Amino acid sequence: MRYDTILFDADGTLFDFSRSESEAIRETMSAFDITPTEELVRGYSVINDSLWKMLERGEIEKQVLLYRRFELFCEKYGFVCDAVKMAETYMNLLSQKAYLLDGAENLCRSLFGNVRLYIVTNGVEFIQKGRYSRSGMEKYFDGFFISGVIGYEKPSVEYFERVAADIPDFDKASTLIVGDSLTSDIRGGINYGIDTCWYNPRRKPVPDDMKINSVCDSFEGIYKFIMGESEEA
Numbered sequence: 001m002r003y004d005t006i007l008f009d010a011d012g013t014l015f016d017f018s019r020s021e022s023e024a025i026r027e028t029m030s031a032f033d034i035t036p037t038e039e040l041v042r043g044y045s046v047i048n049d050s051l052w053k054m055l056e057r058g059e060i061e062k063q064v065l066l067y068r069r070f071e072l073f074c075e076k077y078g079f080v081c082d083a084v085k086m087a088e089t090y091m092n093l094l095s096q097k098a099y100l101l102d103g104a105e106n107l108c109r110s111l112f113g114n115v116r117l118y119i120v121t122n123g124v125e126f127i128q129k130g131r132y133s134r135s136g137m138e139k140y141f142d143g144f145f146i147s148g149v150i151g152y153e154k155p156s157v158e159y160f161e162r163v164a165a166d167i168p169d170f171d172k173a174s175t176l177i178v179g180d181s182l183t184s185d186i187r188g189g190i191n192y193g194i195d196t197c198w199y200n201p202r203r204k205p206v207p208d209d210m211k212i213n214s215v216c217d218s219f220e221g222i223y224k225f226i227m228g229e230s231e232e233a
Contacts, residue, residue: 001227002176003115003195005167008141009154009179010121013199014104015131020097021045028090032081040077047072052122055153056184062148066091066124095130100137107219108140111226120163120177122147122154122184143167154181155188176213178222186212197222 011017025044026036034040048069054060060068070083070090111117117140121128125148132144145163152159164170178197179185187210189196195213198206203217214225224230 001114003174003226005116005118005170005175006111006226007118007120007163007175007177007189007194008108009177009181009185009199010119010128010132011123012180013178013185014101014108014119014137015135016099016101018045019099020094020131021048023097024090024094027093028086031089032079032086034079034081043076044069044073047076053183055122056155058156062124062153091124091127095127096134098131098134100135103219105137105140107223108137110223112140115226116167117141118143118145118163118167120145120154120159120179120185124148154184155191157188157192160188160192160194176226182207182210186210197225 008014022041022045025041029036029040051060051065051069051072055062055065067083067087070081070086073079074081074083074086108117119132119141121144123146125146128146128148129144132138143166145166147153147159150159150162152162154160164172172192172194176195176197177185177189178199179189180199180201182198186196186198190210197214197216198212199222200206200215201217206212206215214222214230216222216225221230
């Protein structure tokens, strides 16, 4: 096999965040007497994603992001609601949503015992821990690194330095990060100097300006690459 340490992103890679987000925001809207239409759900998701991209670039603080997304949502659609209370309701609901992508557990089960597995995720501690503990995935992983605990976000080098410091006998040359986000997972891995595997199930175009070691559109492809059963991208 090519590696002995695998850093897995959580949301969008192993966890079905789209489903979790959709359910949590629908229930939040209902709690504030807002009918959760498809337009509103999509609108919130766009706002939320744009703010997380800003966080990755260091343009907003996380504690501001958590309620600012609801301020922007209410402003856009003309709702008069307490954004802080909406944020609290949403986060509590989201912490209870622990859905895995089809095949994610089978992948981790297949890798377990052959390589060391860790989760590296941007997020809020109680939300990510709540979802992780409900998922049944803890038995496969040696560690769980949350940006809200570490104090830095992917893709910052400082985030990966903190992760490396807490992994026994960490070696960049034998470590791979697997994730669906080019801006946080893949860029972060490249910046830190470890190999990268882009999980790309939608088969988006591969950027010319990023040296990615492997691009996989399936969990089977990820497994084969890690185990050395397929060629590099």
